[in-house]
Amino acid sequence: MEKLQESLYKLIVETSTNLPKDVRRAIQRAKEMENAGTRSAMALDTISNNIKMADENISPICQDTGMPTFKIKTPVGVNQLKIKEAIYNAIEQATKDAKLRPNSVDSIFGHNSGNNLGAGTPVIKFEQWENDYIDARLILKGGGCENKNIQYSLPCELEGIGRAGRDLDGIRKCIMHSVYQAQGQGCSAGVIGVGIGGDRTSGYELAKDQLFRSLDDTNQIPELAKLEEYVMENANKLGIGTMGFGGETTLLGCKIGVYNRLPASFFVSVAYNCWAYRRLGITMDADTGAIIDWLYQEGEAGMKHEESTDDATHTAQREIVLQAPITEEQIRELRVGDVVIIKGMMYTGRDAIHKYLSDHDCPVDLNGQIIYHCGPVVMKESDNTYTIKAAGPTTSIREEPYQGDIMKKFGIRAVMGKGGMGAKTLAALKEHGGVYLNAIGGAAQYYAECIKEVTDVNFLEFGIPEAMWHLRVEGFKAVVTMDSHGNSLHAEVDKSSLEKLAQFKEPVFK
Numbered sequence: 001m002e003k004l005q006e007s008l009y010k011l012i013v014e015t016s017t018n019l020p021k022d023v024r025r026a027i028q029r030a031k032e033m034e035n036a037g038t039r040s041a042m043a044l045d046t047i048s049n050n051i052k053m054a055d056e057n058i059s060p061i062c063q064d065t066g067m068p069t070f071k072i073k074t075p076v077g078v079n080q081l082k083i084k085e086a087i088y089n090a091i092e093q094a095t096k097d098a099k100l101r102p103n104s105v106d107s108i109f110g111h112n113s114g115n116n117l118g119a120g121t122p123v124i125k126f127e128q129w130e131n132d133y134i135d136a137r138l139i140l141k142g143g144g145c146e147n148k149n150i151q152y153s154l155p156c157e158l159e160g161i162g163r164a165g166r167d168l169d170g171i172r173k174c175i176m177h178s179v180y181q182a183q184g185q186g187c188s189a190g191v192i193g194v195g196i197g198g199d200r201t202s203g204y205e206l207a208k209d210q211l212f213r214s215l216d217d218t219n220q221i222p223e224l225a226k227l228e229e230y231v232m233e234n235a236n237k238l239g240i241g242t243m244g245f246g247g248e249t250t251l252l253g254c255k256i257g258v259y260n261r262l263p264a265s266f267f268v269s270v271a272y273n274c275w276a277y278r279r280l281g282i283t284m285d286a287d288t289g290a291i292i293d294w295l296y297q298e299g300e301a302g303m304k305h306e307e308s309t310d311d312a313t314h315t316a317q318r319e320i321v322l323q324a325p326i327t328e329e330q331i332r333e334l335r336v337g338d339v340v341i342i343k344g345m346m347y348t349g350r351d352a353i354h355k356y357l358s359d360h361d362c363p364v365d366l367n368g369q370i371i372y373h374c375g376p377v378v379m380k381e382s383d384n385t386y387t388i389k390a391a392g393p394t395t396s397i398r399e400e401p402y403q404g405d406i407m408k409k410f411g412i413r414a415v416m417g418k419g420g421m422g423a424k425t426l427a428a429l430k431e432h433g434g435v436y437l438n439a440i441g442g443a444a445q446y447y448a449e450c451i452k453e454v455t456d457v458n459f460l461e462f463g464i465p466e467a468m469w470h471l472r473v474e475g476f477k478a479v480v481t482m483d484s485h486g487n488s489l490h491a492e493v494d495k496s497s498l499e500k501l502a503q504f505k506e507p508v509f510k
Contacts, residue, residue, distance in 0.1 A: 004289025040247030053445035064142035112463025137281035148186035184244015185419035187274030187441035203269035325368025328433035352466035373417030375465025390444035404428025420490030436482035
């Protein structure tokens with residue numbers, strides 16, 4: 001039991017901190033395709049450095065370590081209850097060691113268990129097989145990309161690409177639309193797993209199962225192999241790009257599986273995964289639980305981690321230092337495309353904070369301040385101070401119902417997250433004098449290094465991810481993607497990619 005738990009703990013830590021080689025190769029190809037000096041080139045450079053830092057620090061690649069999902073094959077006769085117990089213990093230890101963020105929240109009462117254990121968490125899928133060893137695989141899929149999963153029921157009408165029928169061409173249209181609708185909110189460039197057929201539940205499970213495949217494999221069904229190739233070639237013509245900034249690479253991989261279906265139902269289910277594609281596996285001795293081999297680590301990593309200069313990566317953008325309190329006059333000077341370097345204080349605030357502030361006062365004076373949509377991984381030290389171990393942005397659109405009102409109520413001048421916000425927030429930015437800053441999604445180590453001190457924390461009762469952390473930062477870089485003049489890069493890319501989606505209306509597969 002001790003050796004089994006040790007092996008599973010190693011699997012969890014490696015999955016959280018060490019990106020698989022097939023994913024590294026795909027990111028390197030994306031870097032080589034991107035045009036130098038663009039926002040997407042800057043984002044890919046940051047992503048590459050973040051991967052290296054996570055390796056060196058043995059810390060989470062992304063602060064949202066997601067819903068741990070295990071897929072385990074065991075020989076007949078192996079006690080699966082003992083494996084489940086070992087997983088629970090390993091998950092709890094990894095959370096305590098800040099390799100996982102506490103992510104298990106009671107859906108009725110909002111209480112965070114603090115150890116990633118609770119009803120339905122983690123997800124563990126067992127299967128028996130004839131081999132004499134255990135195959136254990138783990139995927140850590142964060143909430144931002146999980147929220148961009150989508151399921152289609154054919155036939156249907158799809159925005160931009162028209163009618164999708166019950167055939168291979170209809171499936172093609174659904175997949176292309178699924179990439180369009182994700183935009184930058186799922187931390188593109190991403191990977192999609194597609195499940196054709198099944199029922200509502202099994203279709204989604206099949207889609208997520210495809211994410212356990214290697215990016216380098218070939219589909220055994222020729223028609224699906226051809227469809228995967230088509231999607232990879234054409235999804236990258238939509239121009240959504242890394243983080244939704246526009247660019248040459250929107251998709252890193254597409255894997256498709258198929259189930260039989262009921263005559264009355266035809267589902268196409270898509271599981272979207274971010275670039276931080278944390279998926280690893282091990283084989284273990286069935287008697288001792290010792291690791292025999294690691295999976296998904298074949299071949300060379302193929303990633304280059306050149307130290308880039310500002311001149312090489314940011315030739316197209318201005319760089320402006322922001323230090324709170326920020327005045328309205330300073331905000332009105334900013335334009336979409338500007339790169340800001342934040343120095344001084346900022347405060348985290350996610351779903352629970354925004355809901356609370358809509359009805360209550362704030363214990364901190366937020367006038368002229370910056371709110372960061374972030375749920376960090378935090379380690380409490382022996383002297384009762386806190387260290388931020390990972391601190392990338394969360395998807396901002398969830399705060400759309402609250403954001404504009406809260407900015408005006410408290411005098412907030414900048415909000416920062418990923419993926420952009422909607423028309424209500426854009427109108428408030430123009431009226432109030434505010435900006436939206438897009439940080440690089442998943443770059444949790446890159447940003448954690450910019451955090452020099454945690455000076456205080458409020459609302460710990462909401463749980464570590466949802467608390468308001470007071471952060472003193474230096475060199476914290478983000479891009480203005482919504483300004484106080486009514487401009488939104490996200491709206492522009494959405495409109496442009498929708499227009500490009502229309503070119504794929506005509507049948508391809510007869």
